[in-house]
Each structure stands twice: as C-alpha cells, then as structure tokens.
Amino acid sequence: MRKLLTAILIFSSVTSFAQNIRVGSKHFNEGYILSEIISQLFESEGYTVQRKYNLGGTLVCFEALRNNAIDVYPEYSGTISSEILKQSQLNYSEINSALQKKFNLEIGVPYGFNNSYALVCRKELSEQFGLTTITDLIKNPSLRVGLSYEFLKRQDGWDNLKANYSLPQPAVGLEHGLAYQALAQQKIDVTDAYSTDGEIPKYNLTVLRDDRNFFPSYEATSLYSKSVDDRIKKILTKLDGKISESNMQAMNAAVLYQKKTFAEVATQFLISELSIASTKIKTASITADVLSKTATHLLLTFSALFIAILVAVPLGVWLHWRPRISASVLYFTSLLQTIPSIALLAILIPVFGIGTFPAIVALFIYALLPILRNTLTGLQSIDPLLKTVANGIGMNRFQKLKLVEFPLAMPTLLAGIRTAAVINVGTATLAAFIGAGGLGEFIVTGLALNSTELILRGAIPAAALALTLEFGFSFLEKWWVPKHLQSK
Amino acid sequence: MKTVELNRVSHSYNGQTVLNNVSVSFEEKKATAIIGKSGSGKSTLLKTLNGLVLPTSGQVTIFGEAFDYEQVNAIRLRMGYMVQGTGLFPHLTIAENISIAGRITSTKINSRDRINELMALVSLPESFKKKYSYELSGGEQQRVGICRALFLNPPILLMDEPLGALDPITRQEIQHEILKLQQVEPRTILLVTHDMREAKKLADYIVVLDKGEVQQFDTTEKVLSQPATQAVKDLIDASLS
Numbered sequence: 001m002r003k004l005l006t007a008i009l010i011f012s013s014v015t016s017f018a019q020n021i022r023v024g025s026k027h028f029n030e031g032y033i034l035s036e037i038i039s040q041l042f043e044s045e046g047y048t049v050q051r052k053y054n055l056g057g058t059l060v061c062f063e064a065l066r067n068n069a070i071d072v073y074p075e076y077s078g079t080i081s082s083e084i085l086k087q088s089q090l091n092y093s094e095i096n097s098a099l100q101k102k103f104n105l106e107i108g109v110p111y112g113f114n115n116s117y118a119l120v121c122r123k124e125l126s127e128q129f130g131l132t133t134i135t136d137l138i139k140n141p142s143l144r145v146g147l148s149y150e151f152l153k154r155q156d157g158w159d160n161l162k163a164n165y166s167l168p169q170p171a172v173g174l175e176h177g178l179a180y181q182a183l184a185q186q187k188i189d190v191t192d193a194y195s196t197d198g199e200i201p202k203y204n205l206t207v208l209r210d211d212r213n214f215f216p217s218y219e220a221t222s223l224y225s226k227s228v229d230d231r232i233k234k235i236l237t238k239l240d241g242k243i244s245e246s247n248m249q250a251m252n253a254a255v256l257y258q259k260k261t262f263a264e265v266a267t268q269f270l271i272s273e274l275s276i277a278s279t280k281i282k283t284a285s286i287t288a289d290v291l292s293k294t295a296t297h298l299l300l301t302f303s304a305l306f307i308a309i310l311v312a313v314p315l316g317v318w319l320h321w322r323p324r325i326s327a328s329v330l331y332f333t334s335l336l337q338t339i340p341s342i343a344l345l346a347i348l349i350p351v352f353g354i355g356t357f358p359a360i361v362a363l364f365i366y367a368l369l370p371i372l373r374n375t376l377t378g379l380q381s382i383d384p385l386l387k388t389v390a391n392g393i394g395m396n397r398f399q400k401l402k403l404v405e406f407p408l409a410m411p412t413l414l415a416g417i418r419t420a421a422v423i424n425v426g427t428a429t430l431a432a433f434i435g436a437g438g439l440g441e442f443i444v445t446g447l448a449l450n451s452t453e454l455i456l457r458g459a460i461p462a463a464a465l466a467l468t469l470e471f472g473f474s475f476l477e478k479w480w481v482p483k484h485l486q487s488k
Numbered sequence: 489m490k491t492v493e494l495n496r497v498s499h500s501y502n503g504q505t506v507l508n509n510v511s512v513s514f515e516e517k518k519a520t521a522i523i524g525k526s527g528s529g530k531s532t533l534l535k536t537l538n539g540l541v542l543p544t545s546g547q548v549t550i551f552g553e554a555f556d557y558e559q560v561n562a563i564r565l566r567m568g569y570m571v572q573g574t575g576l577f578p579h580l581t582i583a584e585n586i587s588i589a590g591r592i593t594s595t596k597i598n599s600r601d602r603i604n605e606l607m608a609l610v611s612l613p614e615s616f617k618k619k620y621s622y623e624l625s626g627g628e629q630q631r632v633g634i635c636r637a638l639f640l641n642p643p644i645l646l647m648d649e650p651l652g653a654l655d656p657i658t659r660q661e662i663q664h665e666i667l668k669l670q671q672v673e674p675r676t677i678l679l680v681t682h683d684m685r686e687a688k689k690l691a692d693y694i695v696v697l698d699k700g701e702v703q704q705f706d707t708t709e710k711v712l713s714q715p716a717t718q719a720v721k722d723l724i725d726a727s728l729s
Contacts, residue, residue, distance in 0.1 A: 389575035392538055392646075393636075394564030399592045407579040482579055484622055 019046065021232060024061050024073035024354075025053040027433065028448045030115065030196060033251050034074035034220065036266035037239070044276050045235050052354060052435035054444045058083050059346055060354070060434060062223075066103060069353035069435075071228055072236065076115060078218035080107070092219065099223075106226045108233070109240035110219035113248045117156065117215050118195040119208045125189055126206040133211040134165055137190065141168035146188030148176035156216055158192075164214050180205075195245055198252030207245070220248075242273055255449065286457070290442075294461050297438035300356065300431055301424040301465075304363030308420060312368050313413070316375025317401065326376060333369040341366070341430045349434065359428070359436035366427055367420035374416025378409025411481050418473035425466045429458065439465075490549075491516045491644060491676045492537055497546035499532055499700075506532045508700040509546070514693070516643075519670060519677035521687035521708070523723065524697035530680045533697065534648055537678065538564050551643075565593055568637030570650040574629040576621035576636075583617040586635040593640065606635035609672070610665050627658035634665065647679045651686065663689055684727030688712060696720045 021042050025035030032053060039049040052070050055061045062084055064070045081090040085098050092110070099105045119134055121143075126132065129140050137143060151157045152173050161167070169190075174182060179191040180199045193200065195207055220243070222236045251269060254260045260268075270276040319326035339347070344362050352358035382405055390400045406413075432440030442458030445451075477486055493513040499506050506529045514520050524530045535541035536548055539560040548555040550563060576585050586606060587599045607614065610631040621629055630650060637645055651659045667690065670677065681687055687694050687708065694711040696703040696719065704716035712728075715721040 385571060385573060385575045386577060388540065389569065389571060389577075391540060392564060392569035392571070393589055393592070394561045395592050396561050403588065403591060404577060408577075482620065484620060485579055 020048045020050065021072070022050040022052055022070045024055050024064055024070035024435070025051070026057055026061055026073070027054045027444045029198070029252055029255055030220075030248065031074060032262040032445070032448065033248075033255065033265055034111070034243075036262040037243075037269055038072060038074065038222065038236070040263070040266050040270055041238060041274075041276065042232075042235060044270070054432045054441055055354065055435055056342060056346065056433035060349060063346065063349040064354045064435070065105065065223065065225065067350055067353050068225070069349070069355065071232065072222050072224040074111075074220055075107070075223040076218040076220055077107070077110070078116065078216045080223070082216075088216065092217075100226055104226045105223060108222040108224070108236050110221045111239050111243040112241040113196055113243050113245040114217055114219050115194055115196045115248070116210075116218040117151065117154075118193055118210065119190055120183070120193045120200060120205040121190045121208065122183060122186075123204045123206050126208075131206065131208060133209040134161075134167075134214070135211050136208065137167055137169065138165065143169055143189040144187075145169045145171040145190045146174045146179060146182055147171050147192050148179060149173045150176070151192040156214070161214055164212060196248040196252060198249060198254075198256040200249045201246070201253050202257055238274060238276075243269075247273065290439075290457060290461055293437060293439050293441060293458070294465070296436075297425070297428055297440075297462070297465065300359055300363060300428045300436060300438055301421065304360045304424055304428075305367050305417070305421050307360070308364050308367035308371055309417060311364075312371035313375050316372050316379065319372075319376055320379040320405075321397070323380075330369075330373060330376065333372055336365050337369045339365075341427050342433065345430065345434045354434040354436075356436045358434055359431035359438075363424045363427055363431070367424055370419040370423065371413075371416045374412045374419075375409065378412030378416075379405050381412070382408045408485070411477060411485060414473060414477050414480070418470065421469045421473065422466050425462060425469060429462055490514065491551060492678070493549040494533070494536065495547045495549065497533075497536055497543045497548060499529075499536065499541060499544050506700050507536070507543075510697075510700075510702055511546075512695055512702060512705050514676060514678060516676055517674040518692040519679060519690055520693040520695060521691035522678060522680045522695045522697065523682065523684065523687050525682065525723070527699075528697040529700040530682075530697050531648055533695075534646055534678060534680050537644075538567050538569060538646055561592075565589065565640060566642050566644065568640075568642045568645040570630075570633050570637045570645070570647045572649040572652040574621070574626075574633040574650075576629055576632060578621055581618050581620060582612075582624070582632055585621065585632060586639055588636060589639045595640065597640070602639060603635070606638055609638075609669065610634050625658075626654055627661060630654060630658075630662050631665065634662075634669070638669075641673075642675070644676045644678070647677065649680050649682070651681075659686075666690055684712075684724050688728070696723060 023035050023039045023042070025031045035051070035053060039051055042049050052064070055064055058079055061073050061075070065073060077092055077095055080099065081095050082088055085095065085102070087098070090098065096107050099107060121131060130136065131140070147158055152171065158171055179188070180203050182188045183191055183205065184203050199205070200207065222239070224232070224236070247269065251265045254265050255262060319329055341362065344365065345358065348358040348361055352361055386404060386408070387400070390404045395403065428438050429440035429443050431438055432444045439458040439462045442454050446454030446458065490513040494510050497510045498508055510533060522530045522533055532541050536543055537550070539555065539557055542557070555563065577588065580588065583603050586603050590597050590599050603617065604614065607616070612628065612631050612635070616624065616628070621632065624632065633650060651662055654662065663686065679690060691708050693706065694708050695705045696711065698719040703719050704711055711720065712724060715724055
C-alpha cells in the first residue's frame with residue numbers, strides 16, 4: 001500500500017525542470033508526426049522531452065497549454081481562429097495578437113504548409129486538361145465532381161465555392177472513404193480532400209490551387225505560452241517554412257501506407273530537411289511496452305478505486321445513520337456519474353492540469369457512486385429484526401457496524417467495488433486523452449492510424465484486466481463471505 | 489425485592505396511545521407473563537425495559553435506579569433478550585452467535601467453557617457449534633437463542649414471544665427447557681405472550697394488558713381463578729376453553 005502511495009506521489013509531482021520541455025499532441029496522424037518532429041528537435045538540442053501525446057482534441061490541448069501542463073503543441077491557424085478565438089476571417093497576425101492579448105499565448109511562423117480543404121484530381125487528368133487551379137475547372141464542364149457529404153453541406157464547402165468560381169459542374173455526394181477509390185477507378189474526376197492527406201501521393205493526385213483564396217487558411221505552426229523561455233522560441237524557429245505540403249503528404253503516407261512509426265518519420269524529416277541528426281530512437285519491445293502500459297493502467301485504476309473505497313464506504317456508513325439526507329447525496333453522485341467521461345476529463349484540466357492526477361480524480365468520481373450506493377443498500381437492506389436484536393444485546397453503533405452490519409452488507413459492498421473496478425478499467429483507457437498513459441494510448445493511437453492491430457494491443461489487455469478483476473473479486477467474495485450468504 | 493419497576497409509564501407513537509399510565513413492578517427471580525391481544529401494547533411494554541422504546545412520560549426503574557439512557561448498552565448487557573424467530577445472525581456460526589455478547593463487554597469469560605455449558609443445558613449437541621443457523625430447525629434455533637441470551641448470565645431475561653412461531657410439540661419442549669432453567673438458576677423473567685396456557689405453565693405472575701392499560705396484575709393462580717375484567721375473562725376463555 002505504501003509503495004502504491006509513493007508511486008502516486010512520484011507520478012503526480014513530476015514537474016518541469018530547466019532543460020525540460022513538455023510537448024503535447026492532438027490524437028491524429030499529422031498531430032503525432034509534427035509533435036514528434038518538435039520533440040526530436042528539442043532532444044537534439046539537449047532537452048529532456050516529456051511527450052504528452054494523445055491529448056483529446058483542440059480543447060484538451062489548448063486547456064493543457066493554458067494551464068501550464070504542456071509547453072508547446074502544433075496547431076492550425078484556422079482552428080485557432082474558429083475554435084479558440086471564435087472569430088472567423090482573421091489573418092495570421094490578427095490571430096497572433098488576439099492570442100497574446102486574450103490568453104498570453106503566441107504562435108510561431110507557419111511551418112510552411114496549409115492543411116485546408118482542397119479539390120484534387122488524377123495527375124494524368126490534370127496534364128490532359130491542363131488543370132492546375134480551381135479556375136481551370138470552368139473550362140472543362142464535363143468533369144464529374146463527387147464530393148463528401150460534409151463538404152457539400154459546409155459553409156466553406158461546395159455551394160459557396162461553386163458560386164465564387166462560377167463552376168458549371170453539378171456534384172454528387174459520396175462517402176469520403178470511398179472517394180479516393182472512386183477517383184482511382186475513374187468513376188469520378190474531382191473530389192474534395194485535405195491538402196496534406198497521405199492519399200494524395202499514394203494515388204498520385206494533383207491538388208488544384210485555390211487561386212481565389214476561397215478556403216480559409218489552416219497554416220500549421222507551434223502554439224506556446226508567450227512567457228516560455230526565449231531559447232525554446234528560438235529552437236522552434238528552425239521549423240519556420242520548412243515543411244511543405246508535399247513533405248507533409250509524404251510523411252502522412254509513410255505512416256499510413258509504409259507502416260513507419262511517427263518517430264521514424266520525424267527522424268527522417270529532420271535528417272533530410274534540416275540536417276539534424278536526432279538522438280537515436282529507442283524501440284521498446286512490444287511486450288515490454290504492453291506491460292509498462294498495463295502497469296500504468298493498473299496504477300490509475302487501483303489508486304482511484306482505493307481512494308474511492310476510503311471515501312465512499314465511510315460516507316455510506318455516515319449516510320446510513322442519517323437516512324434523511326442519504327437520498328439527496330445519492331442523487332448528487334448519480335449526477336456526477338452521468339457526465340460523459342471525455343467531458344469530465346476536459347472539465348478537470350483547468351483545475352488539475354493533465355496527466356495522472358486528473359485522470360485518477362476522474363476515475364475516483366466514477367468509482368464513487370457504485371461503492372457508495374452499494375454500501376448504503378447493503379446496510380439498509382439488513383433484516384430490521386437483526387438490528388433490533390443487536391441493539392437489544394447491548395451493542396453500540398460501532399459494535400453493531402463491525403459485528404453485524406458490515407459482515408451482512410459485505411456481499412453487496414463487494415459487488416459495488418467490483419462494478420467500480422470494472423468500470424474503471426474501461427474508463428481508464430480514456431485517460432490517454434489527457435496524457436495519463438495506460439493501455440488507452442494504444443487505442444487512441446490505433447484509432448488515429450486506423451490500425452486494428454494497435455487498437456487490439458490496448459483493447460485485449462484491457463479486456464483481460466476487466467475479466468481478471470471480475471474473477472479476482474468473486475474469488476475474494478468466496479473466501480470472505482460464508483457460502484450461504486454469497487450473492488448468486 | 490423489585491428488580492424492575494414501571495411508574496405511570498405512557499408511550500404514544502404517531503399520536504396513537506400504545507401504553508397508558510402503566511405502573512407495575514416485577515418480583516426478583518420470578519417469571520412474569522405479559523399477556524394481551526395483538527395491539528394491546530405488551531411488546532412495547534417489554535421494550536421500555538431495555539430502552540428500545542422510550543416512555544413518552546413516566547419512569548422506568550431497573551435494579552433500584554432510574555433507567556439511565558446514557559448507559560443503555562451497559563444496562564442491556566445485564567438483560568438477556570430473546571425475540572420471535574430467534575434473530576440469530578446468519579453470518580455467524582452457532583458458537584459465535586451464542587458468545588456474541590462476550591465480544592462487546594470487557595468482562596472476562598472463558599467463552600469455550602461457557603458455550604459448552606449452555607449448549608448442554610438446553611440439550612444441543614456439540615457438533616452444532618460450527619454450523620450456521622440455516623442448518624438448524626426452528627426449535628434448535630430457539631435453543632441457541634436461549635443460550636445467547638444467557639451467555640453473560642444476566643439477572644433479567646426479556647422474552648418477546650420467543651415461541652410464537654414454533655409448532656405445538658417443539659413449543660412444549662422449549663417451555664420445558666425454560667422451566668428447567670428456572671429450577672437450576674432462577675432469574676427475573678419477563679415473558680410476552682398471547683397464550684394464556686403458556687402463561688399458566690411458565691409464569692408465577694401475570695400482567696394482563698388491553699388497549700395499553702393494565703387490566704389485572706396478580707399471581708397466575710389469582711388471575712385465572714378471579715379475572716378482574718371482561719377483557720381478562722375473554723383471554724382466558726379464548727386460550728383455555
């Protein structure tokens with residue numbers, strides 16, 4: 001038990017030292033690659049890098065940065081303007097000054113690519129018809145346009161684009177995942193894409209230049225606190241204008257189609273584009289990796305469970321003695337339970353930052369209700385005659401609790417703890433979104449990469465853990481509770 | 489000497505008068521039956537004696553002193569308590585049930601000897617010690633209930649219709665055990681029952697209650713031969729005719 005507590009303390013008290021930098025990342029391919037480039041860049045400068053990857057989405061990353069839980073992460077100008085500043089049509093320098101004024105944050109010079117919506121077509125077609133810009137489409141009204149449903153609906157999508165450029169083609173809708181195939185099989189000629197999609201080099205496609213600047217700009221750059229060390233800002237400038245759209249497409253494709261790791265892709269980029277040899281990549285064996293993440297997962301689950309038991313069981317007893325308020329307290333904990341896990345994690349970031357501690361807090365909150373409710377139910381459902389007899393014999397309330405009520409409530413109480421443990425094993429996979437690690441890291445990375453193998457690498461041990469806990473607790477019940485009182 | 493006294497004790501619950509101005513005192517080392525119909529207040533009267541029910545007015549005196557509700561658990565340890573349906577703890581073995589009072593008192597008792605002694609007294613085989621109550625018949629369970637109530641050798645024994653749920657044969661056997669106990673080591677027994685035959689068999693004195701009021705309090709013989717009110721006569725007729 002003491003070891004566990006020490007481990008919790010160590011985990012939650014690791015803060016940044018000098019020469020230490022914490023790099024965040026959103027959970028999608030390009031985010032991982034860019035963050036890995038930043039991390040390796042700092043490592044080549046002698047920094048110790050804490051990689052806080054897999055952070056949920058824009059909100060989680062941004063809150064983490066604001067609350068000084070990370071130092072830097074890559075972000076897009078369009079996202080900053082629409083999702084963080086909630087203003088559209090800001091140019092780059094307006095975005096930067098608004099960030100400085102409102103949040104004391106700042107963005108660097110763009111990396112050099114714009115990951116925005118784009119129209120693409122097969123390369124032979126673009127050569128055949130002389131297509132390089134969207135304007136060129138006007139002269140070729142017979143081209144077949146097939147677009148994702150989302151692009152058909154968006155404000156910055158087809159309707160306004162067509163009006164802006166006076167395009168003559170009608171458009172049909174199709175599932176985005178099928179669009180590249182449809183292009184390759186010449187079922188359609190033009191579709192929408194993100195300009196840095198790895199599919200663009202893979203299918204040998206041409207991006208038609210947005211010559212009227214219709215699409216909002218999504219320039220990638222580093223977002224960091226204004227007060228961060230000048231040396232850090234200086235190191236980040238090495239990436240200014242260094243990543244082109246085709247670089248980014250190639251890196252995305254390398255991860256998606258050549259199954260290279262983010263680290264390998266980033267190393268390759270730093271060597272070939274910046275002539276920076278980063279420190280060697282450590283490749284841990286899969287088994288060691290799974291084991292260490294399982295250990296983190298167990299630490300998260302059990303610390304939260306343990307604290308929840310310490311709080312919920314005495315609280316349950318206290319409420320048992322005060323039946324008038326027990327209903328309202330149960331109602332309140334039920335309310336906590338209904339907060340979606342991702343939302344709860346996001347709510348906790350401003351208070352506790354990111355990492356292990358807020359994850360344990362969130363898991364604690366989820367474990368509270370089942371334990372509290374079962375403690376109370378267990379104590380309340382004891383035959384009133386037995387309570388009368390216990391009183392009549394001369395037991396005070398603590399003796400009655402110890403000798404009669406707790407032993408009789410134990411099967412129900414254990415069932416509550418078991419439920420909480422199994423819920424926690426599942427919920428703990430989401431802790432990866434706020435950088436707490438655990439088996440969820442495999443799952444969220446696997447989701448971003450669309451890699452079933454990686455998802456299973458997290459999901460199978462998590463499922464195994466849940467089953468082990470289930471069996472472990474039923475064994476505990478068999479050992480602890482007389483047979484005739486065991487729950488069926 | 490009077491071990492237990494009630495002086496003008498009343499109790500009401502939700503505006504309903506359950507006990508009305510009851511004054512009785514019980515003779516030491518004698519068995520007194522508290523008898524009445526359902527709802528007569530007989531069980532409530534018993535519970536005022538161990539503080540499970542607090543009088544709305546009036547005073548309870550135990551061992552010559554006014555009932556000190558601050559010390560209620562210490563007082564209860566000096567009174568054995570038996571209920572209908574035994575109230576044995578299902579998670580404890582028979583031996584643990586019998587010796588439960590030993591675990592909440594600082595008095596030093598050799599539990600093993602005391603358990604053996606009590607079990608022998610009510611004819612329970614030693615092999616029952618490690619069993620659980622669900623493995624025993626109703627009569628056997630009630631014998632265990634007697635052992636549990638007597639573990640600390642209390643001077644007072646409160647019995648709240650302990651035999652109410654037993655079949656007639658078993659009931660007679662347990663009544664026999666209780667009589668035997670009184671011969672071996674008499675104590676103040678207060679027995680709640682609705683059965684005049686049981687009262688006749690076990691009790692030296694009878695208190696008859698009706699609608700929360702004492703109808704008659706006298707020796708068993710006197711109550712049976714000279715019923716004071718119609719309510720007493722009805723009870724006798726119902727049980728003994």
